[in-house]
Amino acid sequence: MTETATREEIHSLAKATLDGLFQFIDTEVVPLEEKFRDVLGDERKLFRDDGLLIDEVAEARLSVRKMSSQAGFYAMFAPEEIGGGGLPALANVLILEALYRKYGPGRLLIGWSNAFLGSPLVASFIDGPSHMFMSITDEVRNDVLPGLLAGEKTVCFGLTEPNAGSDVWGLQTKAVRDGDEWVINGTKQWITNAPYADHAAIFAVTNPELAAQHKGGISAFLVDASSPGYSSETVLPIMGHVSSDCGMITLDDVRVSNDRLMGEEDQGFMIGMMGISEGRLMIAGGCLGMSEWALDRSLEYVKERKTFGKTLSEHQAIQFMLAESAMEIFTTKQATLRTAELVDDIPTTGRIPVKEISIAKAVSVESCERVLDRAIQIHGGLGLSTEMAFQEGFRIARTLRIPDGTSEIQRRTIARQLLRGDVVF
Numbered sequence: 001m002t003e004t005a006t007r008e009e010i011h012s013l014a015k016a017t018l019d020g021l022f023q024f025i026d027t028e029v030v031p032l033e034e035k036f037r038d039v040l041g042d043e044r045k046l047f048r049d050d051g052l053l054i055d056e057v058a059e060a061r062l063s064v065r066k067m068s069s070q071a072g073f074y075a076m077f078a079p080e081e082i083g084g085g086g087l088p089a090l091a092n093v094l095i096l097e098a099l100y101r102k103y104g105p106g107r108l109l110i111g112w113s114n115a116f117l118g119s120p121l122v123a124s125f126i127d128g129p130s131h132m133f134m135s136i137t138d139e140v141r142n143d144v145l146p147g148l149l150a151g152e153k154t155v156c157f158g159l160t161e162p163n164a165g166s167d168v169w170g171l172q173t174k175a176v177r178d179g180d181e182w183v184i185n186g187t188k189q190w191i192t193n194a195p196y197a198d199h200a201a202i203f204a205v206t207n208p209e210l211a212a213q214h215k216g217g218i219s220a221f222l223v224d225a226s227s228p229g230y231s232s233e234t235v236l237p238i239m240g241h242v243s244s245d246c247g248m249i250t251l252d253d254v255r256v257s258n259d260r261l262m263g264e265e266d267q268g269f270m271i272g273m274m275g276i277s278e279g280r281l282m283i284a285g286g287c288l289g290m291s292e293w294a295l296d297r298s299l300e301y302v303k304e305r306k307t308f309g310k311t312l313s314e315h316q317a318i319q320f321m322l323a324e325s326a327m328e329i330f331t332t333k334q335a336t337l338r339t340a341e342l343v344d345d346i347p348t349t350g351r352i353p354v355k356e357i358s359i360a361k362a363v364s365v366e367s368c369e370r371v372l373d374r375a376i377q378i379h380g381g382l383g384l385s386t387e388m389a390f391q392e393g394f395r396i397a398r399t400l401r402i403p404d405g406t407s408e409i410q411r412r413t414i415a416r417q418l419l420r421g422d423v424v425f
């Protein structure tokens with residue numbers, strides 16, 4: 001699909017997918033949200049004392065994943081080689097943009113909400129089948145993939161540690177070979193979906209000398225959460241929330257067989273970057289849609305609300321805020337769609353658009369924060385009300401300046417590429 005489809009065909013494919021997806025959401029997911037409206041809107045009822053979602057909502061999210069899988073949406077962004085839909089990157093961002101433009105933030109059963117709970121509708125590298133599973137052994141393919149593709153099981157992406165975030169080469173988790181097995185010891189922190197995941201992609205140092213030289217030496221293992229020595233009991237509340245889906249993982253002499261290696265031994269860094277790059281583009285598409293959603297709502301409101309005998313739309317200060325948001329949305333959209341096109345072109349060009357992926361992530365997240373901030377300002381007190389989702393969108397956008405590479409790390413990557421001679425725009 002990716003190699004042969006024209007841009008027009010990809011746009012048509014995204015539109016056709018969206019028609020089905022919107023219908024699926026409106027008939028299957030929105031009624032579930034209505035059923036749990038009281039609980040979903042009140043975090044004191046939504047989370048248990050230990051920070052986990054109450055059982056009814058966890059089950060509702062599981063049922064959305066399974067229904068989405070049966071309807072062919074859940075793994076649509078995962079490669080065909082592992083049983084996914086194989087949609088091109090351009091289709092992915094178009095779909096996420098439209099999804100978030102229509103439904104907005106704060107939708108626990110549809111997408112990002114409550115400090116970045118991943119979407120049960122569509123799998124990504126932080127919770128389900130993704131490009132990271134391209135180089136797996138038959139054991140993982142037969143044993144783990146079916147459950148992930150069906151939405152019955154989930155995975156998490158265990159890279160970050162208490163002393164290694166931006167500086168991935170500082171990983172302290174170690175895996176030591178013992179016959180046909182590896183013994184893993186270490187602690188992971190800020191891992192999305194860790195408290196719920198059935199499996200974890202764990203990144204560990206397997207060759208300290210290579211890792212010290214930044215030449216490899218890190219391997220990725222698919223670890224079962226039920227393994228002796230594995231635990232994920234601490235949930236980490238995030239910015240203005242009672243809880244979140246981020247947690248810690250401790251690995252205490254956890255044994256995995258050699259066939260749980262993802263990709264080549266010592267080459268896990270590349271597997272991790274594959275997931276993170278995919279995540280950066282998905283974040284860009286989602287934030288673009290959230291910005292459009294906020295501007296759409298603002299345009300409706302300014303035509304209705306009157307102050308000093310005029311609608312808000314007649315005040316130039318308000319017009320300027322609308323214009324600023326439109327300018328940022330337009331430039332974000334160009335950056336995001338163009339980057340997705342460059343990703344789809346990799347098989348023919350051989351060029352990985354490292355700089356552009358960082359630009360798309362940074363621009364979309366940072367502009368989304370400003371657009372949501374203006375939407376709050378335009379709506380006055382109503383903008384801050386928890387009944388409106390602007391405050392949740394604002395918090396999501398602010399949060400997203402940290403994961404999948406902070407804004408500073410995106411700039412570091414962009415500058416490094418420029419200084420290496422990548423000055424193509």
Ligand SMILES: Cc1cc2nc3c(=O)[nH]c(=O)nc-3n(C[C@H](O)[C@H](O)[C@H](O)COP(=O)(O)OP(=O)(O)OC[C@H]3O[C@@H](n4cnc5c(N)ncnc54)[C@H](O)[C@@H]3O)c2cc1C
Binds near residue numbers: 126166189404
């Ligand atoms: C909501 C959320 C979800 C997450 N999900 C996951 C997940 O699923 N899996 C996972 O593995 N991790 C996850 N993370 C972790 C995330 O990737 C890290 O928090 C992030 O990479 C930053 O690492 P850190 O927190 O250790 O900050 P640090 O690396 O300590 O950085 C602190 C500050 O210093 C800046 N800084 C660091 N180095 C430089 C430099 N060279 N130049 C300039 N500035 C620099 C940073 O930009 C930041 O502002 C998540 C984090 C959050 C908040």
